[in-house]
Amino acid sequence: MEKQLLVTVIICAAAIGAGVLLGNGAVYFFNKIPGKWLCDYGEEPTEELAHPTCQRVKSTPWKYVFTGFFVVIGIKMGLEDPLFALPALLAIWLLLEMSMADIKYMIVPDQLIMLLVVTGLGFISHHAFGVMDCLRGSVIGFGVLLILALISRLVYKKPAVGGADIKLFAALGLALGTDGIIAVFVISTFLSAGHFIWLMIRKGVRLSDERPMVPYIAAAATIYLVILHEMSYNIVVQL
Numbered sequence: 001m002e003k004q005l006l007v008t009v010i011i012c013a014a015a016i017g018a019g020v021l022l023g024n025g026a027v028y029f030f031n032k033i034p035g036k037w038l039c040d041y042g043e044e045p046t047e048e049l050a051h052p053t054c055q056r057v058k059s060t061p062w063k064y065v066f067t068g069f070f071v072v073i074g075i076k077m078g079l080e081d082p083l084f085a086l087p088a089l090l091a092i093w094l095l096l097e098m099s100m101a102d103i104k105y106m107i108v109p110d111q112l113i114m115l116l117v118v119t120g121l122g123f124i125s126h127h128a129f130g131v132m133d134c135l136r137g138s139v140i141g142f143g144v145l146l147i148l149a150l151i152s153r154l155v156y157k158k159p160a161v162g163g164a165d166i167k168l169f170a171a172l173g174l175a176l177g178t179d180g181i182i183a184v185f186v187i188s189t190f191l192s193a194g195h196f197i198w199l200m201i202r203k204g205v206r207l208s209d210e211r212p213m214v215p216y217i218a219a220a221a222t223i224y225l226v227i228l229h230e231m232s233y234n235i236v237v238q239l
Contacts (some may be wrong), residue, residue, distance in 0.1 A: 015074035022074075022093050023067025031056050032099050037109040038101055041213035049105075057100055066096070073226050080230060087122030088225045091175055094119065095218035098168065113171050120175035126229075133177040136198035141173025141181040142166060165213050171219060180224055187220035188213075197204060 031054065035045030048054055055163050070089065077085035095100035098108050118136065127133040149161035192213065199205040 008079065011078040012075055015078040015085075016071050018089060019069075019071030019074045020067050022070040022089060024063045024066075026093060026096055026100075027063045028056050028061055031098055032137045032236060033097075033101075037111055038105045040107065049195055056104060059187075074220070075139050077226060081126075081216055083128055084123075084126050084229070087119050087126075087175070088229075090119050090122070091116060092218070097215070099212070100219045102214035106210065106212060108162075108168055108214055110164075110167070113164070113167050116168070116171045117174060120171065123175045123177070124167070127177045129177075134174050137173035137175075137177040137181045138170050139173070140167035140178060141171075141185075144181075145169040161213070165217075165221040168214065168217065172217070176221065176224065176229075180221075180229065183224045183228055184217060184220040187223055188216040191219055192216040 033056075035049030038049055039045055072092070073092070074085060074089055077088055094112055098112050101112070102108055124131055124134055145161055145166040148161075149166060152161055169181065169185075174183060176184060192211075195216070196205070196211070205211075
């Protein structure tokens with residue numbers, strides 16, 4: 001009993017430390033990202049983006065909000081499976097960085113997507129079918145978004161799904177596997193549709209208006225990693 005209590009205390013302390021580091025680091029890192037990362041191909045950073053002291057995201061209150069968020073989910077996942085919590089927290093952190101970039105600049109840095117791919121390696125042992133599940137998830141994520149991009153171009157005569165979203169879904173599929181990427185697609189679709197309907201009613205946005213998609217994807221991935229992953233894994237193993 002004493003040993004179990006000690007392990008719990010250590011995990012909670014580590015989760016709190018990681019939460020503080022990730023929460024504060026989320027704001028600091030985003031404000032220090034090279035301006036070139038936040039530009040389209042061939043574009044040069046604006047004076048604001050290039051300025052070394054540019055505060056793209058305010059430190060207060062966001063570092064406290066992010067810290068509290070990572071502490072809470074870190075404790076939950078750490079107590080359930082510390083080895084899973086490590087790549088999961090890093091993946092959620094990277095998705096948070098991408099969300100801020102998409103909201104503020106309508107761009108998703110390729111560098112962050114590549115870091116997500118590397119992070120995906122930490123999930124391999126947590127999939128019932130190992131590497132093959134990761135590869136299937138990546139193919140499904142890429143294929144589904146590519147099909148949506150083609151359909152949107154035919155219907156709206158312009159791309160409603162960006163190339164960065166397609167690459168992100170492929171990278172996320174590599175990390176989350178088949179069940180994970182399907183769950184993220186379904187959840188993010190409902191989140192996006194629900195929020196869009198609310199915006200249409202309350203603020204009069206139009207169907208043709210461009211909106212950042214990564215925040216919905218990030219929220220869906222967080223829901224899956226924090227709440228649904230263990231349930232999904234147990235079901236697959238039992239089958």
